[in-house]
Amino acid sequence: MNSPGCRRLICGAVAAGRGPVSIPEEAIVKSATAYLMFDGEAEEAFTFYQSILGGELQMVRYRDMGDGGGGSLPEEVGKRIANAALTWREDQLLMGSDCPPEQQLNRDNVPFSVCLDVDDEAEAGRIFTGLSAGGQVTMPLGKTEWAQQFGMVTDKYSVPWMINLYGGE
Secondary structure (H helix, E strand, C coil), X not given: CCCHHHHHHHHHHHHCCCCCCCCCHHHCCCCCCEEEEECCCHHHHHHHHHHXXXXXXXXXXXXXXXXXXXXXXXXXXXXXXXXEEEEEXXXXXXXEEECCCCCCCCCCCCCXXXXXXXXXXXXHXXXXXXXXXXXXXXXXXXXXXXXXXXXXXXXXXXXEEEEEEECCC
């Protein structure tokens, strides 16, 4: 029960007033990766995220996909991002793509947030400030019952983020 995932589950349960919970080790998901969808803004958004988080960014365009008929795609579709992967730190991954043109992207009432766990207050402030540029702060970065620093922001691409520095009392 000492893994960071367990700590988060316990913190969430305690914050919700349910007290500590016991979860079998085999029931704990070891990793989850956020996959963000954009409507022609994936390259710009991932370049923006890389400027804040650092790391290595790899992108594949629809026109560059093997048997996908990339040569027969209209230019505006072919230049879209079919897959983007931003690896930052040693074990953090953020993925995404532009939605296919036949899909309609709806950013109203997005039922998720990308939650980033950080190592210190300086990193929390730097990332929060970066993601806030051109976006909207929904909860200022500050101390909470479950974290030394926690804040929420919706970035300029309408993606909601939570920045978390655990260790609150």
